[in-house]
Amino acid sequence: MRRIAISVAASTLTLSLAGCSMLSATEDGADASPTKGNDITVGVLMPEETNTRYEQFDYPIIKKKVAALTGNQGKTVYANAAAKAKTQETQMQKMIDDKVDVILLDAVDAHSIADMVKTAKDAGIPVIAYDRLAEGPIDGYVSFDNELVGEVQGRSLIEALGTADTSDKVVMVNGSPTDPNAGQFKQGSLSELNGKVTIAESFDTTDWSPKIAESNMTKAINKIGKGNIAAVLSANDAMAGGVIKAFEAAGVNELPPITGQDAELSAVQRIVSGEQYMSVYKSYPREAEAAAEMAVAKIQGKAIQFDALTRKKVDSPTDKDVPAQLVPVVALTKSNINATVIADGIYKVSDICTSKYKTACASIGLK
Ligand code: BGC
Numbered sequence: 001m002r003r004i005a006i007s008v009a010a011s012t013l014t015l016s017l018a019g020c021s022m023l024s025a026t027e028d029g030a031d032a033s034p035t036k037g038n039d040i041t042v043g044v045l046m047p048e049e050t051n052t053r054y055e056q057f058d059y060p061i062i063k064k065k066v067a068a069l070t071g072n073q074g075k076t077v078y079a080n081a082a083a084k085a086k087t088q089e090t091q092m093q094k095m096i097d098d099k100v101d102v103i104l105l106d107a108v109d110a111h112s113i114a115d116m117v118k119t120a121k122d123a124g125i126p127v128i129a130y131d132r133l134a135e136g137p138i139d140g141y142v143s144f145d146n147e148l149v150g151e152v153q154g155r156s157l158i159e160a161l162g163t164a165d166t167s168d169k170v171v172m173v174n175g176s177p178t179d180p181n182a183g184q185f186k187q188g189s190l191s192e193l194n195g196k197v198t199i200a201e202s203f204d205t206t207d208w209s210p211k212i213a214e215s216n217m218t219k220a221i222n223k224i225g226k227g228n229i230a231a232v233l234s235a236n237d238a239m240a241g242g243v244i245k246a247f248e249a250a251g252v253n254e255l256p257p258i259t260g261q262d263a264e265l266s267a268v269q270r271i272v273s274g275e276q277y278m279s280v281y282k283s284y285p286r287e288a289e290a291a292a293e294m295a296v297a298k299i300q301g302k303a304i305q306f307d308a309l310t311r312k313k314v315d316s317p318t319d320k321d322v323p324a325q326l327v328p329v330v331a332l333t334k335s336n337i338n339a340t341v342i343a344d345g346i347y348k349v350s351d352i353c354t355s356k357y358k359t360a361c362a363s364i365g366l367k
Contacts, residue, residue: 065292150188160257214242237267
């Protein structure tokens with residue numbers, strides 16, 4: 001028995017050693033520089049500013065985590081492209097010229113940025129795609145489970161309708177066509193809506209712009225009739241804000257169920273007051289901290305740690321089997337504000353329950 005146990009232990013050891021050498025063999029030398037210590041620079045490129053998440057949560061959390069992982073020696077440099085793909089290319093070129101050690105890239109246009117990803121790679125700078133799956137030779141990807149985001153939105157919308165009927169007319173306000181997440185959100189929600197309701201109108205929204213969402217919604221209201229829209233599947237909170245404005249401008253007082261995503265403060269307040277049915281809460285700390293960990297592990301040549309952080313594999317249109325981490329998400333409705341954004345320290349009750357929302361907050365026990 002003992003001999004068997006020992007030989008099993010020995011073979012496990014051989015296996016895990018083989019595993020180690022395989023792990024380092026997958027490092028391609030250009031980007032694995034085990035000599036790098038804590039004095040490192042992480043370049044962070046975010047796509048836009050209309051949505052509050054990037055500057056309020058993603059970047060500050062990444063910055064703090066990089067500092068924590070490097071005994072306060074590691075630096076982050078930051079640029080936001082304000083939804084302009086060309087601006088992002090220039091920002092990324094500058095980071096390459098400045099010789100940052102690694103780049104976390106949330107692409108404005110996941111396709112057109114591919115050449116710049118290649119330029120970084122050729123310069124020995126690994127690129128980790130953040131939130132949106134950039135094309136080109138990226139070294140890793142961290143995001144939420146984006147198809148699940150859409151499923152959660154679709155399922156919540158059906159739940160809000162109670163007895164969904166194929167005669168129920170739903171308007172879909174989708175995200176930007178240059179963002180691969182938008183396609184996944186749409187696919188996820190359609191998998192829940194198809195066959196249960198009628199998709200009366202469906203728009204893709206340039207730059208995820210709330211203003212464009214508002215004008216598309218106005219078109220839909222004029223076409224379908226303001227009393228004939230059963231629900232609106234809005235892909236995110238900022239656009240849900242635009243959708244609500246369009247309904248208000250059309251004189252609609254009783255809003256249909258409207259979805260969102262991101263748990264923006266204004267959206268959480270609209271959920272409290274009943275103007276918006278739900279949002280999708282995506283834990284920013286989990287995504288942003290994982291990104292910081294991946295970036296630091298990558299530059300410091302900690303292949304085993306990097307692999308442990310990226311147990312999934314995803315395919316982009318240009319690259320197969322990209323090591324990835326996909327963080328799960330939850331629906332955020334009136335009933336779980338406490339258990340999500342409050343519990344995670346994203347907002348305090350006092351942030352949400354300002355004087356305008358005091359009564360509504362009290363009615364759902366938020367105090
Ligand atoms: C993100 C969403 C965000 C949207 C607009 C998507 O890629 O996953 O959280 O609302 O972009 O910025």
